[in-house]
Every structure is written in structure tokens, then in C-alpha cells.
Amino acid sequence: METVLITGGTGLIGSHLSKKLEENGFNVAILSRKANSEGPIPVYAWDPDKNIVDPDAISGADYIIHLAGAGIGDKRWTKKRSELILASRIKTGELLLNKILESGKKLKAFISASGIGYYGALTSERIFNETDPPSNDFPGEVCRKWEEMADRFQDSGIRTVKFRTGVVLADKGGALDRMTTAVKLGIGSPIGSGKQYIPWIHIDDLCNLYLKAVQDYSMTGAWNAVAPEHVTNREFMRVLAEVLEKPFFFPAVPSFVLKILFGQMSGIILKGSRVSADKIISSGYNFKFPDLENALKNLFQRK
Ligand SMILES: NC(=O)c1ccc[n+]([C@@H]2O[C@H](COP(=O)([O-])OP(=O)(O)OC[C@H]3O[C@@H](n4cnc5c(N)ncnc54)[C@H](OP(=O)(O)O)[C@@H]3O)[C@@H](O)[C@H]2O)c1
Numbered sequence: 001m002e003t004v005l006i007t008g009g010t011g012l013i014g015s016h017l018s019k020k021l022e023e024n025g026f027n028v029a030i031l032s033r034k035a036n037s038e039g040p041i042p043v044y045a046w047d048p049d050k051n052i053v054d055p056d057a058i059s060g061a062d063y064i065i066h067l068a069g070a071g072i073g074d075k076r077w078t079k080k081r082s083e084l085i086l087a088s089r090i091k092t093g094e095l096l097l098n099k100i101l102e103s104g105k106k107l108k109a110f111i112s113a114s115g116i117g118y119y120g121a122l123t124s125e126r127i128f129n130e131t132d133p134p135s136n137d138f139p140g141e142v143c144r145k146w147e148e149m150a151d152r153f154q155d156s157g158i159r160t161v162k163f164r165t166g167v168v169l170a171d172k173g174g175a176l177d178r179m180t181t182a183v184k185l186g187i188g189s190p191i192g193s194g195k196q197y198i199p200w201i202h203i204d205d206l207c208n209l210y211l212k213a214v215q216d217y218s219m220t221g222a223w224n225a226v227a228p229e230h231v232t233n234r235e236f237m238r239v240l241a242e243v244l245e246k247p248f249f250f251p252a253v254p255s256f257v258l259k260i261l262f263g264q265m266s267g268i269i270l271k272g273s274r275v276s277a278d279k280i281i282s283s284g285y286n287f288k289f290p291d292l293e294n295a296l297k298n299l300f301q302r303k
Contacts, residue, residue: 002108003027004214005061007092008068010034010043012173013113013206017065020207026214031057031068048092053099061105063214066112066150068092073175073268077138085142093149101156110153111161111213116199116226118143118164121271123196127230129276130164130222139268147222159220161213166199166226166275168206169295171302179240188241189249194234196272199226202289202298212285219283228277229291236292243296 004021006014009030018028018041028041031053035045044057069089075081093112100107119128120135134144147162154160169176182188206225213219231239241248259266277287289295 001025001027002062003029003060004063004065005029005031005044005057006065006067007031007046007096008066009041011067012170013168013203014065014067016170016203017067017207017210020211021214024211029057029060046092046095048088048095051095051098053095055099055103058096058099058103058105061107063109063111064096064107065210065214066093066096066110069113072115072117072139072142082138086145089142089146090149093146094152097149097152097156100158107153107158109159109161109214110150111163111210112146112150114143114146114150114162114164114222115139116164116166116224116273116275117268118147118222119273119275121196121267122273123193123271125274127274127276128224130224130279137267154220159217161219162222163206163209163213163225164222164275165206166201166224168203169200169299170203171299176296176299179237180244183237183241183244183246183248186247187249188237188244188246189253190232190234190237191253192233192255192270194232194237196233196270197230197274198233198236198272199224199275200231200236200292200295201225201227202295204288208288209280209285216283223280223283224275224277225280226275226277227287227290227292227295228281230274231292233272239292240296243293243300 004026010032021028030043031046032043036043044054046053070084117139120140134140150162167175238248
């Protein structure tokens with residue numbers, strides 16, 4: 001059986017993806033800052049600050065999925081936090097590449113998370129695709145450097161795939177939990193102009209895409225991981241309130257409130273670009289949840 005090593009596999013995406021990979025006949029191992037030998041999935045330790053990786057994690061891996069990273073939207077982007085956001089994705093990836101090259105390990109693929117922040121936050125009708133350049137803002141810089149790190153694996157002869165991921169919708173945790181809390185409290189409303197797009201993806205589709213990237217040897221390079229349906233923030237909140245059978249209010253939460261609360265970071269909430277799913281669809285992928293209403297209904301049924 002082949003083994004997939006997932007960095008940051010303890011998180012939201014990794015915990016769902018581990019199950020998906022196991023169901024499809026793969027062994028899964030996790031690389032975490034805290035080892036754990038008690039659970040059903042082996043959790044190996046690494047300490048990126050000290051350049052330490054458990055050698056067994058590397059020697060046993062056929063594929064690596066790189067999900068590790070300090071949350072981009074979790075805290076204000078102070079200088080220290082911005083450095084951590086970059087280092088936890090890029091230095092960690094470089095550390096893995098060095099360990100792989102030193103060990104002579106023949107890795108079958110390196111698959112890395114990236115984000116739709118690559119294209120920048122821009123509220124317009126323009127639809128971005130994988131050939132568009134990165135933006136100059138902070139999320140754009142993070143994604144560009146994250147992907148350049150991944151490209152070094154490709155340059156070393158390892159097949160590399162990068163997923164520019166939209167907002168991941170899952171039954172527990174992540175952005176949907178936060179939005180649901182507001183709607184359940186009866187304060188569900190659009191944010192800012194409400195016209196900004198929210199590129200999103202159901203967790204099952206994202207896991208299926210990672211599985212495809214492992215199995216499909218023709219896949220390389222950057223792929224948008226977003227559902228084909230484009231929804232604005234206003235439309236998203238309206239559908240969410242409808243599915244939860246809760247009221248939906250207008251006017252929206254004013255932009256200045258968010259600017260006070262989130263500073264520079266408010267840009268990723270107040271603005272949002274449309275991102276295309278055409279490339280992944282053209283590759284033959286069929287979305288299980290192409291539209292928001294059914295995606296949300298499915299997730300709330302699981303709760
Ligand atoms: N969820 C989304 O909506 C979304 C959207 C676009 C892109 N992504 C990207 O996809 C990846 C996985 O997302 P997720 O939602 O599963 O994230 P998550 O739940 O926050 O999990 C990320 C994992 O990264 C590890 N980590 C955190 N800080 C770290 C640090 N300073 N150094 C090294 N490792 C660190 C943690 O594992 P340990 O504590 O076990 O070490 C954590 O469990 C992230 O890179 C994220 O930016 C997510």
C-alpha cells in the first residue's frame with residue numbers, strides 16, 4: 001500500500017482528507033508539531049524552527065500533501081504574524097525538500113495547498129483563471145511565495161500540484177461555523193457592500209480533488225479548487241439564512257466596523273474576486289456539490 005504523508009494533517013482539511021485517502025486504499029501518516037502514537041493514524045513530529053523532521057516520516061512517504069500553515073485570517077497581520085504565516089508554509093516546505101534530497105527518497109508527488117488569495121481581493125465581474133498573475137497584496141505575496149516553494153519540488157523532478165483553494169465549507173470548523181453563528185443569533189446580514197464574491201468549495205469536493213491529484217499522474221501545476229457557482233457575499237448569507245430557516249437582514253455590516261476590528265485584514269472580507277473552476281472541470285472532474293444551496297443542506301444534515 002502506498003503512503004501519503006500530510007503536513008498539518010491535524011487541521012480541518014487534513015482530518016477529512018485522511019479518511020478519504022484511507023477509504024481509497026492509501027496508508028496515511030501525519031506530520032505535526034506534536035507527535036502522537038496513540039491514534040489510529042501515525043503522527044510523526046517535526047520542529048520546523050529547529051530544522052528537525054522525524055526521518056521515518058520521510059522514508060515511509062510515497063506522496064506528500066503540504067497543508068501546514070498558521071491561519072491567514074485568524075489574527076491581525078502584525079509584522080510578527082505575517083512572518084509566521086509565510087515561514088509556516090514556505091520554510092516548512094523547503095525543509096521537507098532538503099530532507100527528501102538528502103535522503104535520496106523518490107517521492108511520487110508533492111501536492112501543496114495554496115489559496116485564491118493568489119489573485120488578490122478585487123470586487124468586479126472579472127473571472128480569474130490559473131494563467132492570471134499573482135496580486136501585489138499580502139495574500140497574493142503569501143500564495144506566490146508558497147507556490148514558488150512548491151515549484152522547487154517540480155524543478156527537482158518531483159511531480160507537483162498546487163490547489164488555489166477557496167473558502168472551505170465543512171460540517172465542523174472553518175469559516176462556515178463563524179457565519180452560521182451570526183445567522184443563528186439572528187444577526188445574519190451581508191458584509192460591507194455584499195457585492196464581493198466568495199469562491200467556496202465543499203470539503204468533500206476538495207478531498208476528492210486531492211485524491212485525484214495523488215492518483216492522476218498527468219496532473220501538475222496550479223489548479224483552482226473552487227465550486228463552479230459564483231456567489232456574492234450577500235447571496236451567500238441569504239442562502240445560508242434560508243437553509244437555516246433564519247431571518248436575513250439588510251443593510252449590511254458597515255465596512256468601517258470591520259476595518260476597526262480587522263485592520264489591513266478586513267480587505268479579505270470586504271473584497272472578493274470571482275475565480276474559475278473551468279480548468280478542473282475540463283480535466284474531467286465532476287463536482288459532487290456544484291451549487292451552494294445543496295452544499296449547505298448536505299453539511300447541516302451531517303451536524
Ligand atoms: N480552510 C480553508 O478555508 C482554506 C482555504 C484556502 C487555503 N487553505 C489552506 O489549506 C491549508 C490547510 O487548511 P486548514 O483549514 O486545514 O487549516 P488548519 O485547520 O488551521 O490546519 C493547519 C495545520 O497546520 C499546522 N500549523 C499551524 N501553525 C503552524 C506553524 N506555525 N508551523 C507549522 N505548522 C503549523 C497545524 O498542525 P499541527 O498543530 O499538528 O502542527 C494545523 O493543524 C492551510 O495552509 C490553509 O491556508 C485553507
